[in-house]
Amino acid sequence: MVKKQIPVIVVAGFLGSGKTTLLNHLLHNNNGVRIGVIVNDFGSVNIDSMMVAGQVDSTLSLSNGCLCCAVDVSDMDEMLDKLAHSQSEIDVIVIEASGLAEPRNMIRLVLGSENPRVVYGGLVVVVDGANFRLTRSTHPELDQHVGLADLLVVNKIDCVDSAERDVFTEVIRGLNPRAPIADTTHSRVDPALLFDFAAAPQPLPGQQMSLDELLRDDHHDHIHTHYEAVDFVSDTALDARAVTKFLENQPAGVYRIKGFVNFDIRGYTGKFEVQTVGDHVRITPLRWKAGEPRTTQLVVIGSGMDSAVVRDMLSECIRVEGVELHPDAMLGLHRYTVGA
Known part of the structure; x- marks a missing residue:
């Protein structure tokens, strides 16, 4: 790769x-x-x-x-x-x-x-x-x-x-x-x-x-439109079906999403890199480095988006503690996954 x-x-x-x-x-x-x-x-x-x-x-x-x-x-x-x-x-x-x-x-x-x-x-x-x-x-x-x-x-x-x-x-x-x-x-x-x-x-x-x-015109008063960014971190694995729903129904105003997701599903225990721009989604399976914490870290970037709605939708993707998902839960994400 x-x-x-x-x-x-x-x-x-x-x-x-x-x-x-x-x-x-x-x-x-x-x-x-x-x-x-x-x-x-x-x-x-x-x-x-x-x-x-x-x-x-x-x-x-x-x-x-x-x-x-x-x-x-x-x-x-x-x-x-x-x-x-x-x-x-x-x-x-x-x-x-x-x-x-x-x-x-x-x-x-x-x-x-x-x-x-x-x-x-x-x-x-x-x-x-x-x-x-x-x-x-x-x-x-x-x-x-x-x-x-x-x-x-x-x-x-x-x-x-x-x-x-x-x-x-x-x-x-x-x-x-x-x-x-x-x-x-x-x-x-x-x-x-x-x-x-x-x-x-x-x-x-x-x-x-x-x-x-x-x-360089880097004075804040000169740049009329500013971007917004929402950081999301979860030590608990995410629900693959909920993530699919979020990626396919992004809130208005979202332009880019980037980061890494931990699904911790049998057969899918690696790190998954997520990159989106508009409705175009790319997911790349990777490996966790030795000693690396298996934590989901995402950044959602946009303009005019409702940051509270973005946070709520991401929070709804956190898997219920103790619930083990079947590998079929990943099927919705397969169409966006590129080879390692």
Whole structure:
């Protein structure tokens, strides 16, 4: 089994919604995360204040250790292979889809990749809040895109009055009742909602900050949308059927779930790694290390989710003391389990 898998996040949205602004925001607020950027467009796209020609296999190294590539969709899989290989130092790959790209095809491309080092990291659909009605009438396919999204970024929220906001929020919730909705200005989504990163090292006294550090927009007042995280720990094994129900009926606002679960069922006494993004669930059977406590540890990450509901649903997954489950209880999780 490949030890490191790189999440591939697809960012979609119609022209002018704020996709490139979101991408530049992530590049300036990556806190040391090395981002591989794939731009699926046929024109020229301004990334990090540099022009990247829209031709196949055009790769540019950015000053902060990130890479930017511009490709045709037919060469996307080849570029994934170039970014995600055994010696790769990339931590996350972001695909900025053309404004005319069909998100469903982009998702299939990532899910269908034969590269064992990449894993689907979610579909982020950027919606122009200021022009929602117009975009929807001009591009009826927007409804389908919204319905597919794992995360909805409603941008330009500062240009929308509260009444209009209530109207399109109701419409969006009707199209996608579960995905988190992040209301933003200038596409400023907290990167921690999308991917993991280590805290940026603090400069030593008297040390001058680098250009990347000066550009970083990490002041809390500047990031309009914050993420929420719920930590769950249980020393008692979990009920596999209850976990299946939770994963298949996640509360609204949940974007990612990650961690390890102890089921302690005959034939399934190992450690199970759980990784989800939206409705996409991956469970990997592992082994407990010698002396490692057999404890369930999960983190649920989202925006606008009801943390109390999340905690209650997870608490309901704790198995009743003394109850031994039949191995058939794991059947519901088999469809999500990948090989060790």
